[in-house]
Amino acid sequence: MLKLFKHRKPGGNAIPAHMTTLSVSWLNRQFHAVAVHRGVIEGRWEHPGEVELTGSFDALLREAVQKTGYTGVNVSLLLTYPRLVQQVVDLPPLRGALLDKLIARQAQQQKFFAGEAAWAYQPSVASKTSQRVILHLLPRTLLEQLGQSCRRSDLHLMSVLPASAVLQQ
Numbered sequence: 175m176l177k178l179f180k181h182r183k184p185g186g187n188a189i190p191a192h193m194t195t196l197s198v199s200w201l202n203r204q205f206h207a208v209a210v211h212r213g214v215i216e217g218r219w220e221h222p223g224e225v226e227l228t229g230s231f232d233a234l235l236r237e238a239v240q241k242t243g244y245t246g247v248n249v250s251l252l253l254t255y256p257r258l259v260q261q262v263v264d265l266p267p268l269r270g271a272l273l274d275k276l277i278a279r280q281a282q283q284q285k286f287f288a289g290e291a292a293w294a295y296q297p298s299v300a301s302k303t304s305q306r307v308i309l310h311l312l313p314r315t316l317l318e319q320l321g322q323s324c325r326r327s328d329l330h331l332m333s334v335l336p337a338s339a340v341l342q343q
Contacts, residue, residue: 196244196329198235199252200227201337207238209246217242227255231323239327249324250333258336259286259311263295264304277309285311292317310336 191213199206203224209217219241221234238244261284265276281293292314298306317334324331 194246195248195250195332196238196242196246197250197252198238200225201252201254203227205234205238207242207244209239209242209244211244211246217244227253231320232326235323235327235329239329247328247330248332249329250335251320251331252335252337254337255312255316259284259309260336261309261311262298263307263309264301265307267305277307281309281311284309287313290314312336 193213194211197208197210203226205221205225207219208215219238221237225234235249263277263280263284265273265280268276277293277295281291285291290313291311293312294310295307296310298308300306312334320334321331
């Protein structure tokens with residue numbers, strides 16, 4: 175008999191009880207925010223209409239905090255952006271500082287935009303002779319602008335995730 179679902183523990187999809195964050199998704203010009211306080215969703219807000227990723231993050235963030243009633247300081251952002259690049263990279267079987275150094279070099283070589291790259295990576299399915307990672311690249315200037323927008327609102331940008339990272343998890 176074929177089963178098309180997995181059995182999960184009760185509460186397996188629950189938000190962790192220690193989490194307090196303003197979770198923001200800015201996907202396909204749609205801006206959504208969810209205020210989470212100690213694992214409980216306390217407010218939701220969606221910006222009406224589409225919003226371009228330009229200088230509007232400050233105002234959107236302030237409105238999201240106000241509309242959701244968020245009282246914490248941490249912000250996590252799920253983002254799609256035209257210059258956000260994901261590359262699959264084959265690397266020799268290294269670990270630790272050597273791996274980080276090689277990935278940093280690959281990040282600067284693989285980028286499709288001017289300026290320095292901010293990067294993160296996720297392990298992927300390895301081949302027999304090498305390890306594979308998914309390299310996420312974003313212009314460092316954009317990451318710094320998002321962080322500054324948060325600081326101007328007395329918030330702390332904890333994470334910026336591309337949509338593909340969520341799909342892999």
